[in-house]
Amino acid sequence: MPLTAKDVAFTFNMPANASGNVDSSMLKKATAIGNSTVEFDLNDPQATFINKLSAIGIVPEHAYNENYGQNPIGSGLYKFVQWDKGQQVIFEANPDYYGQKPYFKKITMLFMGSDAAFAAAKSGQIDLAEIPSSYANQKVDGMKIVSLDSIDARGICFPMNPNTGKKTENGYAIGNNVTADPAIRKALNIGIDRQALINGALNGQGKEEFTGVDKLPWGNKEAIFEDGNVEEAKKILAEGGWKDTDGDGIVEKNGLKAEFMLTYPASAQERQALAVSVGEEAKKLGINIKVEGKSWNEIDTLAHSTLNVFGYGSLDPTELYLRYYSKSYDPSNYNNIILYSNPVVDNYLRTALTSSDQDTANKNWQLAAWDGKTGFSEKGDATWMWMATINYLCIMDDDLDIGTPRIQPHGANIFGNILEWKRTGN
Secondary structure, X not given: OOOOHHHHHHHXXXXXXXXXXXXXXXXXXXXEEOOOEEEEEEOOOOHHHHHHXXXXXXXXXXXXOOOHHHOOOOOOOEEEEEEEOOOEEEEEEOOOOOOOOXXXXXXXXXXXXXXXXXXXXXXXXXXXXXXXXXXXXXXOOOEEEXXXXXXXXXXEEOOOOOXXXXXXXXXXXXXXXXXXXXXXXXXXXXXXXXXXXXXXXXXXXXXXXXXXXXXXXXXXXXXXXXXXXXXXXXXXXXXXXXXXXXXXXXXXXXXEEOEEEEEEEOOOHHHHHHHHHHHHHHHOOOOEEEEEEEOHHHHHHHOOOOEEEEEEOOXXXXXXXXXXXXXXXXXXXXXXXXXXXXXXXXXXXXXXXXXXXXXXXXXXXXXXXXXXXXXXXXXXXXXXXXXXXXXXXXXXXXXXXXXXXXXXXXXXXHHHHHHHOEEOOO
16 A cells, blocks of 8 residues: 555654654644645644654554564565564565665575674675674775765763752652762863774774764854863862872862762673773773663663763764753653753753754754853863764775775664675676
């Protein structure tokens, strides 16, 4: 059956979208007008809603039921053929697709850990695999390693409030007495050498990141600063009252030592490497970071009071709004998990979000980071310590040509330019 406006309206009106990975809470109602037009009625004038149109997969109303997740129907280049849970999923070219036909008629995706995937590639069992940055310098006969640029940034959140004993509705502690002090946040931002982190933890596979959106049109170049300055960082700490009075190598202030836990998802190898490297760099400043890998369930219980290595990267600037707008707090999606509140920044973010003029929107997104006096970046409130945008590393058959891949978002989407993929015959 053909995809119609009715399917689009049905998809956007489904209650599940309000709590899914894409925030569509600003949508009041979607209405199909004929077969090819949909009218969206918003309860908040968010101009960035247009980005949701490419982020939410359309489902057919006639076939949607409780089993749809295991038997999906789409309208793209490929159709779903088979899914063996935990093992593989198979797609075949869609003969009814309206556009250009792909070179590859069948794609089989295998579910493997990174080590197993690399071993399978080495033995010639698979044509392409995503691999960790630690494999960047490996040589495999008949295979090549390709590094894909991304906007997928890794950063450390700083709980902004002191711990006064207040707890969330679930009983989780709120606040961190060390990171509530801006001197700690600024010292870490300025003292940590991001290129050293990339060279070591990421095996050179990444680029320095200072605001989380440096590469994007709404990134503010004026918010970028000189890092790796240990002496300046020590000066900031000393002026903020943090001094090592007992000679143990850790600075303290009013009896409070500059030490805290930094968590990372236990299964994320590159986040672990970054966390450990940050801990080593912080020692030079007199700050003691205790690094621990946790499950996401454990991180949920700690996120309001404990630092964590997060990953973000989207072509939708709404991500900035959800991260820094004071009223966007939602722990289920880690929105403003640090409980940041700055009315000046709030005003810039609201203006950007609701502006129908792209230049005006981008200017206000930029000002939210730094307007010369305040902002969420290090030059202002130093809310996060962004470290790097990671490169996605793939090993693939020598005769596989994947064209010019799109810049990768958080989570990667290597198939975004699948129409360019082909065999070279070499």
